[in-house]
Amino acid sequence: MYNHFNVEKSWGPMKIEHPYLMFLGDAPDQLAAKTASGIVYWRRDWCLGQIKLSSCKADLGIPNMSIKEAKELGCRTLVLGIANRGGIIPETWTPTLVEALESGMDIAAGLHQRLEDLEEIRNIAFNNNCKLFDVRHPTTTFNVGSGVSRSGKRLLTVGTDCSVGKMYTALAIAKDLKSRGIPSDFRATGQTGIFIAGSGVSVDAVVADFISGATESLSPENNPNHWDLIEGQGSLFHPSYAGVTMGLIHGAQPDALVLCHEPTRSHMRGLAHQPIPDIKSCIDLHLNAAKLTNANAVCIGISVNTSGLSNEAERQDYLSDIESSTGLPAIDPVIDGVASITKFMK
Amino acid sequence: MYNHFNVEKSWGPMKIEHPYLMFLGDAPDQLAAKTASGIVYWRRDWCLGQIKLSSCKADLGIPNMSIKEAKELGCRTLVLGIANRGGIIPETWTPTLVEALESGMDIAAGLHQRLEDLEEIRNIAFNNNCKLFDVRHPTTTFNVGSGVSRSGKRLLTVGTDCSVGKMYTALAIAKDLKSRGIPSDFRATGQTGIFIAGSGVSVDAVVADFISGATESLSPENNPNHWDLIEGQGSLFHPSYAGVTMGLIHGAQPDALVLCHEPTRSHMRGLAHQPIPDIKSCIDLHLNAAKLTNANAVCIGISVNTSGLSNEAERQDYLSDIESSTGLPAIDPVIDGVASITKFMK
Secondary structure (H helix, E strand, C coil), rough: CCCCCCCCCCCCCCCCCCEEEEEEEEECHHHHHHHHHHHHHCCCEEEEEEEEECCCCCCCCCCCCCCHHHHCCCCCCEEEECCHCCCHHCCHHHHHHHHHHHCCCCCEEEECCCCHHHHHHHHHHCCCCEEEEECCCCEEEECCCCCCCCCEHHHEEEECCCCCHHHHHHHHHHHHHHHHHEEEEEEECCCCHHHHHHHEEEHHHHHHHHHHHHCCCCCCCCCCEHHHHHCCCCCCCCCHHHHHHHHHHHHHHCCEEEEEECCCCCCCCCCCCCCCCCCCHHHHHHHHCCCCCCCCEEEEEEEECCCCCCHHHHHHHHHHHHHHHHHHHCEHHHHCCHHHHHCCCC | CCCCECCCCEEEECCCCCCEEEEEEECCCCHHHHHHHHHHHHHHHHHHEEECCCCCCCCCCCECHHHHHHCCCCCEEECCCCCCCHCCCCCCHHHHHHHHHHCCCCEEECCCHHHHHHHHHHHHHHCCCCCCCECCCCCECCCCCCCCCCCCEEEEEEEEECCHHHHHHHHHHHHHHHCCCCCEECCCHHHHHHHHHECCCCCHEEEEHHHHHHHHHCCCCCCCEEEEEEEECCCCCCCCCCHHHHHHHHHCCCEEEEEEEECCCCCCCCCCCCCCCHHHHHHHHHHHHHHHCCCCEEEEEECCCCCCCCHHHHHHHHHHHHHHHCCCEEECCCCCCCCHHHHHCC
């Protein structure tokens, strides 16, 4: 078997160095650069610039830059934050990847195909002592979860479904706490989050026995007044991914849950036959699971993506109804901010 | 990377051919051969004989046999059903493994170290067109679970903890149904079960995103009157493994649950700080999870390993108490058989 020396293979979450140069390749439209856009939105100061192939149709609104220019500005990592048909790395990208490695940059990719499976790239990375990060593919080793109580405080975002704003909400809360001087870290559990945090674990890609253990290592013991803001995944009501969600909840041993919701869904994402749970049942089930490893877990608010509602009146009514029925603050983090949820966090 | 041609790598659960020759290596005591003993207990007719090294201290009570003799009797697979310090395959085993492969047998192992990672073994297997099965390491590809209802009936064993008789109970029910002519299959989700079934998936070893999908493929659509008897894993109350249990429940979409329990445990296996749940809560939580993909799921009985209770009176009292509090039949499958649980299955 080949030498893994240049593949990040160690214990615990992977760590990616910034600043980044964002590679957009030949992205056919803006949506294909969704991950890259998220990174720039949350970490503008980590992103020196973007580099594209001539056919690229996406733009991040940051300076175009050659590998050489980025390197002179101190760039550490070329980030491939683009979706591609089949998740493969086409040969047209090779010259840019090679130039980056030869200049001494690491490369981090969120594609299904692994950088480390490309022999040329692997060899050049090895020869230049550069690291290759395949953020969808954990290469590290974890212990089995123990459920033993850790010091420090933890918040986990959970959801009525997949793709309802769990990463956005955790990041918005992290930003809010930071602005108030409360010690905290965003903890990433998915590929976009890992680029934004610079570290993390794709928990849905670890071996099933280690879901809770990987989450424990992602959110280790900390100072008693420190908050980890952990990005949730899936939903206990999603028949495809609830196992991931369950292990993540137990490993996170959250003090606080925030439930994320998207009100216009008619069924669970990808499953036309599967109904969306109601908010109250969803809080109860996630909280009940959380109490296995943290008896004091509470739900502190509901974060709603209201962009699909037709007008401001409907939006206000919707949030008010949730507040009345749950007794908890309900906000759209993009429009309202998260302060009404975080006001009791200190 | 090396050629995977001789590694069983396809879609769905792995399939091991019998009859078996049981290799005991240099097992230091009977406990080290626990997996092999389980295979002989449940599949005596699949096991032609045993083969040992001179220092072996275990015995399965079946004929000693050379590779050549086993081959002449039609042996298809050499089974390594032994635990070993660190789960590695020592060099002292190599001559036997090589002889088996050169005679045309496949090899199946339940160790942490993979047969396919041993270059010599891999090459000889390839040259002799033999398969290597590492039952702890799924090499197959699964779809993400859909939760779509499948025809056929399914029973899943669940538990208050790990190692409380979930495999034994599923196998005892399978045997009972077979004796009554009810069409059924035992479906294995762990290593010993896979050797006993000749096929299956180590669900705790699949990538987290595919737990429920792997279980769906393990227990596919079937005739409406056919029962799959699915071996459970872990417990929703075990902080290390509940993610596996959750995905397994959703993928199994069980019509019937049987809860397994061991009454002398003072804490969850391996976790001194974690209390054992009470039977009623355990039924409720597992049933609630099952209802996500099968609204008609019911718990039909409790299977108790009473071997740790001090006498027959205590045993009877314990089972009676469970029956009174749950309204369900409670049995020890080894002593009482499973008929009182299975009498309504048809």
